[in-house]
Amino acid sequence: MKTTDVLIIGSGIAGAAAALELARNPRRHITLLTRETDPRESNTRYAQGGIIGRGPGDSADLLVRDILEAGAGASSPRAARLLADEGPRLLEEVLIRAARIEFDRTPNGDLAYGREAAHSRNRILHVGDGTGRAIIDALISAISERPNIEVMTGLTAVDLITSPHHSHNPLAAYEPIVCHGAYVFERERRTVHRTLATFTILATGGLGRLYRNTTNPPGARGDGLAMAHRAGARIVNAEYVQFHPTALAVPGAEGFLISEAVRGEGGLLLTPEGRPFMHTYAPEWKDLAPRDIVARAIHAEMEERGYSYVLLDIASRLSPDAIRARFPNIYATCLRAGVDITREPIPVVPAAHYFCGGVLTDEWGRSSIPNLYAVGEVACTGLHGANRLASTSLLEGLVWGVRAARDIEARLSADPAPILPPAADIPPWDESGLTEDSDPALIQGDMQTIQNIMWHYVGLIRSGDRLSRAIRELRHLQNEIETFYRTTKLSDGLIGLRNAVEAALIIAQAARHNRQSRGCHYRVDAVEVGERLL
Incomplete structure (x- = not known):
């Protein structure tokens, strides 16, 4: 069993920014874990276009307007204002000064601001067409210099540890749900460990791999969304899956x-x-x-x-x-x-490119479960609404990663500070009686089935009939996968498959419930606003 002040699950820009901000206090111990062997491998690494700054003739008001217009009436004005006010300053403070990222410049040495779709001004900073790679390389390099950040690779989070769900204490049933860390699968040794944390940050990225055609890397399979959902966190805007037009x-x-x-x-x-x-x-x-x-x-x-x-x-x-x-x-x-x-x-x-919904958080990244934060693509801050404005994702990860870290630091420094439950109250992982190894062929086949269902029925063009069929097929598949999961030794692929079918169902059910077309959720059988919704 391992204990830490803060457990961060995911090493993209949001998780890395949170880790670096927390590490400013040398008394804090931060554990940053990723299922990848290279912590630089994440959705952030594949972000080509850029990150929003504040170019000539631009203003926070103009950026807020563009975000709200792109969000098709579903973006939170408060979240948009927060990003517009704080984002450019944090970009300068964290990425340019601290991480020393060299963004492209004009021939006279000024920062080169580009423009992307639905932006009214040139405000996008970039490093060629590899902006995400440059950012994550710099952040992970900075993390390696901080002795109080422990980076653990090749580890897959299985489930969040929550009380009373995972408590031996029968009296815990009368208490609110609280997150105390995660069960973590060590892929090399094929064992599961308890990692207890005073605070836990989900920074697991997106879920594009639920679809047959996607721009996302293999790890984007909805792990964080599914874990949070099983723990009881509130999920919103799950129907809004953004498709990139040009792959x-x-x-x-x-x-x-x-x-x-x-x-x-x-x-x-x-x-x-x-x-x-x-x-x-x-x-x-x-x-x-x-x-x-x-x-x-x-x-x-x-x-x-x-x-x-x-x-x-x-x-x-x-x-x-x-x-x-x-x-x-x-x-x-x-x-x-x-x-x-x-x-x-x-x-x-x-x-399939970007998930605009996710685990609902406030302006500090706090989820509906105490001590559980969510930042980056797994979170729904309300910023993106029904359709994300280009190049807001990296900045959102930076802003909310830093804000979550600052909120956690304030709470750790409070008197009295939060404390962990006794280790004896949290049971170890039990795989006794399991003898079967997971079959990669079965896992791959089921994953392809999920991807085809999502692409054809819960994709770019949706309808009630398509969505109902998707839900029926996904529910049947989920039952089969859960039986498989309960009788089979763990593997990263099995954990991902279980999460993928749960995340797929979350999206499909939200899409069927929302009968109005808005942003990237488009239904050919949409009802007009004001019509009776049965």
Whole structure:
């Protein structure tokens, strides 16, 4: 058994920012764990486009307006204001000064601010097209220099430890639910340990891997959402899954993200015959429309005309040297896949990209369960509403990661400070009687079934019939998986499968409940506001 002041599950920008802020007090012991062997591996690493700063002629008011417009009326004005007021300052303080990240600059040495879809000003800072990689490399490097941050890799959180759920004390049944850490599976030794923590921060990222087509890495399977849900945390806005309009559509390289910054730099969407089409779907924004509009426009063109992809043309808009300088990673990856983006357009399709809902938190990252925080994509701060504004995700992770850490530090420093329950009250993990090893083929088959159900029935275009069918099939599959889970020795794949089917059901049920189209939740059978909702 292990004890720590703060347990952080996940090592992306939100978890890393929280760890660094907490480590400023040398008396604190912070445990940062990740299921990956490399703590730099997370959704953050694959964020290409950039992070919001405050460019020339910009203001907090303008950013708030853009966030609320993109959120389709469902974004929290309070969360938007908090991000707009605090975000640029924390970016300067944490990323530029402390982490020493070198964002791209203009020839005269000023920071280079780009523009992405639905932004009214140039305000996006970037490091080529590998902004997320540059940020997480710098943050993890800074973490390695802090002796009071213990980074543990190759560990998968199984479930949150909560009282009274996991308490031996029968009197705990009369007390509120409180989080005390997590059961953690050590993949190399195949054992489960109790990690008790005064405070726990979920920073587990998203769930794009629930879908057949996605830009997300393999770990984005909804682990944090499912664990929080089982513990009783409040989940909101789960129907809002954002699809990125432009993922590479070349065999062998599917799912590679073609950044929105390509359209921000003038890239145009074309049919395979070379016909522009965005002006017919979004006359005001055209190719810089919000992601949900662009994704549905591409989907409509593909369905109505039988296209297997559309084209994104940057070759006719920028010089070859400018393309290679601005998008070196995209250029190199596409070239390996047989597409020279300096000479020809890029075949693209929509793909599941970002989860706008999640574990409901307040402005300090506190969930509805005492001592449990959630930051980053697993959390729903209310910022994104029904549709995330481009490049807000990295900044949200930074802002709420720091804010959660500051709130925790204040509570740890309070008199009296929170205390852990006696270790004897928390039972060890029990795998006695389990003899069967998990079968990777069965796990992979079930995961593919989940991905196909979600893609076809809970995807870009939804309906009541599709969603009802998805729920029936997912419930049946969940029963099978739970039986499998209760009789089989643990593995990372089995833990992920159990979480994936639970997260999928959460999304499908929320989507069926919401009969109005809004943002990235689009129903062909939507009812109008004011109609009777049965």
